[in-house]
Amino acid sequence: MIQTLFALSLLCTTPAVDGPAVCEHDHDHDFEFEWVGRGQPAAPIHTDTTFQVERGASLVLQGMNGDIRVATWGKPLLRVQAEHARGDQVRLQRKGRQMQLTALRPLGLADEVQWNLTVPAWMPLQLSCMEGDVDVAGTQGALEVSALTGDVKVKGASGPMQLNSVEGQVYVLDTQGRVTASSINNDVHLMRVIGEIDAQSVNGSIRMEQLKALQVAASSVNGRVWYVGPFLPRGQYNLTSHNGELVLGLPEGQGAQVRVNTYQGDVRSDLSELMVPQQGHPRSFTFKMGEGGSLVDLESFSGLIQLLKVGDVQEKLRRLDERIQARDLRRSTMRAPRAPRAPRAVVAPKVAPTPAPTPDDESPEEERR
Secondary structure (H helix, E strand, O other), X not given: OHHHHHHHHHHOOOOOOOOOOEEOOOOOOOOEEOOEOOOOOOOOEXXXXXXXXXXXXXXXXXXXXXXXXXXXXXXXXXXXXXXXXXXXXEEEEEEOOEEEEEEEEOOEEOOEOEEEEEEEOOOOEEEEEOEOOEEEEOOOOOEEEEXXXXXXXXXXOEOOEEEEEOOOOXXXXXXXXXXXXXXXXXXXXXXXXXXXXXXXXXXXXEEEEOOEOOEEEEEEOOOOEEEEOXXXXXXXXXXXXXXXXXXXXXXXXXXXXXXXXXXXXXXXXXXXXXXXXXXXXXXXXXXXXXXXXXXXXXXXXXXXXXXXEHHHHHHHHHHXXXXXXXXXXXXXXXXXXXXXXXXXXXXXXXXXXXXXXXXXXXXXXXXXO
């Protein structure tokens, strides 16, 4: 029995790889790379390997738990760095032009892996994870990201993007291209985005700042919708919230044709171009700002619609960020491990002295004497 187990262990063990390595493969055939970590049982294993890729190839990564971080460079190489448990296998398998990256254990996907990838900027990516954040920077190809509980952050990218999270936030900063971003129970934040935008949330807010977009569609069921910045000429903007507020910060002299519609909510304006009608039904009306040019549709079922100056909304957002930072600081302080208490000094209990015997307290033996 022992000899059989020893033979199986030799068959299941492959040599460890020291340092990064560049691997060249015949692109007409599929290839597979397996690595089994060695080391102390409690210490994580670090895998670092590099593959040569041809232009037009795409990468698919399916993770369970653990963060995924992606950076880019100008080399036709894919570098994979991963931290995982002993016995897990980091596998890169090619099927046609698609490269599939996974971490496996004997009974399925590896439980927790921290991924750090460096890819060619042109490579299309499809990333997914269950519990962990996804952070992508500098990509120029098509990007698709889905997360269950973690945040999704994309910065400095270009190309079509589909970004989704169920419980986490979605950040899109300094990007160019069509962006589709959604979160079920958290916020969506877009800043300095050039291109078409489709943003959705159920229980979170949508925040859009300094956009250069001809088409914007943003909707939330129970959260606020923030829009700060100008409308582009001949642009179309559709902002909707069912129970939340619509807050717009617009510059002076903004030109737009605006339609406002709310059922149970109110409309407030601090802009000189708009005076809310006092007669008829003030919750459903249209008005023209400046020379017009853009088409803006604002709709809320029971939330307040506010049209304010840019500076006023920026001040509101600044105070909101301060409150969020203070809340996160309190939570991190509460979750921090507490220092152990010093042991209490043990004090011996005081014992009352035994009183000396009196003539009335003589023992029976003394009485017999």
